[in-house]
Amino acid sequence: MNPAADQPEPNPLREGLSTRSVPQPCAIVIFGATGDLTHRKLIPALYNLAADGDLPPAVTIVGFARRPKTDDEFRGELEESTRQFSRQAVRDEIWKNFAQSVFYHQSEFEDEAGYKSLAKRLDEIDKNHGTRGNRLFYFAAAPDQFEPILKHLKAAGLNETCKGSWARVIVEKPFGSDLTSARELNRIIHNSFSEEQTYRIDHFLGKETAQNILVLRFANAIFAPLWNTHYVDQVQITAAETLGVGTRAGYYEDAGALRDMVQNHLLQLLCLVAMEPPTDLSADSIRDEKVKVVRSLRHWSRKEIATEVVRAQYAKGAINGEPVVGYRQEKNVNPDSQTETFVALRLFIDNWRWADVPIYMRVGKRLPKSATEISIHFKKAPAVLFNKDLRDLNVLVIRIQPDEGISLRIHAKVPGTSFRIEPVKMDFHYGTSFGKASPEAYERLLLDAMSGDATLFARRDEVEQAWAFIDPIEEAWHAKKDVPELFFYPAGSWGPEAADDLLARDGRAWRRL
């Protein structure tokens, strides 16, 4: 790794034009270029960056995949999918210009010669397109392909660059399936790329509202004194979706909701909510604080897992009035599947700030609505003045998706001669206040990787600590005896009663979404 490449001299002509770090010219090599991720997310994101003028002109994209096809065929397929999935309409002249920088490289992932020819092709691209030897390798392939790809990249010398250039690798989730596999994957990656070169993507962190959590907490002095065990009664994090498993059964059957959502997205959100203020906004300062949160999560015994974690699977039911089948009846799902599609957890962060504050998390498929929200429930005000126990708490809600925004529930007097107090909601909607559409998470994250800004990517220790927390739960669920029960809930409900009981025994209830 060349430190100079990571902290380039500032361009004096950029001063005042943009506050974000500037992406560098580079060749982006996508492994798994014919897959869904490339078509639905990566290429539309890169096209949108180009259309908005945020992509440096000297950026080329090389799709690496097995199926034989020409550059033009590849471009044609990408154009079709980009027209379908791009957040803004595709303009012919911009697409034509953008497509000139897109190439296809056909090779088996295990074929050494394919990487040697890739190296040659990238050298040519450097000469013809000014990509200056900078390489960004995007792993959009299945995780079991990572090892051969990495091994061959190294053998072809593509993990190293000449002075002043850089090579980086972006790795998609799932990043391992447990601590052992995550460590193994890290070992494999680090055989070829250093930690500074490795960008583990979690698209939740690229969302505008997730980034706004830091601004909300650290740019508004009013919240800082309240953000602790003295004033916070509980925190709830919900990630609900109406969709079922769809076409992902092959992956989901092995993963389940805990690995698919909690280990990465939800724990990342929790870190942003619970972390201490970082010393600065550099990637490592922020990630240092985030990892402390995961490290402080209370680990449970087998017995405790049965009481603190609820797992469930959707049975047949209805979504928006439409009947839907149960998980076990879905295509490619084992009819006796024990895979959880819903998880609810009661967590504790054993540190000074959060001691004894329960964190309730739930994630599930086929729930009544799709919404990802974090709510901070503040403690009750003393009831002495109004001769009334105020039933509702002050709640600060951070809506991650959809309808991104923030709301605060406060108490107000109902107009009239009597002294009636009712909760009212102050509501901020991104879409209302800022008309401009937010960029897609992948746009932000791709730009950051090109700029060498790893702030919104997970670091090795974050990932491994998260697995260290998740593993005992998975082990308990897959043990031979005393296995915690798998509950069932009708599709279209808010999960099993056991999830409600998790809070009810603390005298609390899930927030109504």
Next chain:
Amino acid sequence: MPATAEAFSLGLPVEVSKIDQELKKLWQESQGATRASLVNLAVYSEDTGSLNRNTQLMAKMTENHACRAIVIEADCKGKENRVDAWISAHCHVSGAASKQVCSEQISFLLKGSCTTLLPSIVFSHLDSDLPFYLWWQEEFREPMDPQLWTWVDRVIYDSQRWEDFRAQMGLLESAEQEANQRIVLCDLNWTRLDNVRFALAQFFDHPASHHNFAKINKLRIDFAPGYRSTAVLFAGWLAAQLNWQGEKTDVPNKLSFVSPSGSKIDIELRERAGEPIGEVAMATPDVEFLVAHAKCGDLLEISRGKPGEKRMPQLMPAGKNDPVSLMSAELMRGGPHHVYLHAVNRVRDLL
């Protein structure tokens, strides 16, 4: 982009003393609409008919910038002394939230000596706790009312229309001093340069290209009739950022600068019909950096290469030169405009 659902003209005529009550009534009647406001945006003009014209601009601008709009037309020479006021709302369906989002507008027509009431009228109708942006569509003139300027957070103007840049800038700087440097000066003539600056800047993002700065010896800027000041401002930007010092020249439309290493940079300003800045060609002895408007209109074609060599141009957004686009670009940004002030200082005498 959200679609405009409804746009009022001047709206409901109201008594000045009852504006707040009438606004309250307006919102009570419009059930289901959300009032949004991020800034107070006052626009001042002395052109006859500007109330209608600016109301139309506000209807467009509020699609992306929710604000309390205060639109003022002043007829300073009017014989009658009177103030007329209207209230209205610009409502749009927000694509993101699928809700009807409305910005309110208060319009004033000031006549005769009532034009001196401007500060009092503005202060009485600001939405509390929100910043105050003043879009001044006239030339500035003495006396600059200190009472008004101490309240302004950002003053927006277009120096392209100014006949005497030095005098106008002098007045603004006095106002800025009165306001203890709090006002941010926002020149739409500078905003007009954003995309071309951005396009030229990106050639030098890689440190390996920085050696070219010291070799620049020629610059050509094509500008449309009426936009010479825009071209000079562009030259001022390069001079300020690359630390070039100006030299006197007697040739019209030629500027000359000296780089920190003592080499000379000749700048040619060419008037050509088309976009305000139609093309910029910056050259070293080895390479030319070219930013030009593409034929399709709203895109820039950028390329680098040896003169005469075949190039592979890339496209970038060009931005538009209409008031709504320029104001939207200006409203999207925050913070001070230090780079603008540095650029102005390099070419103040040439503007």
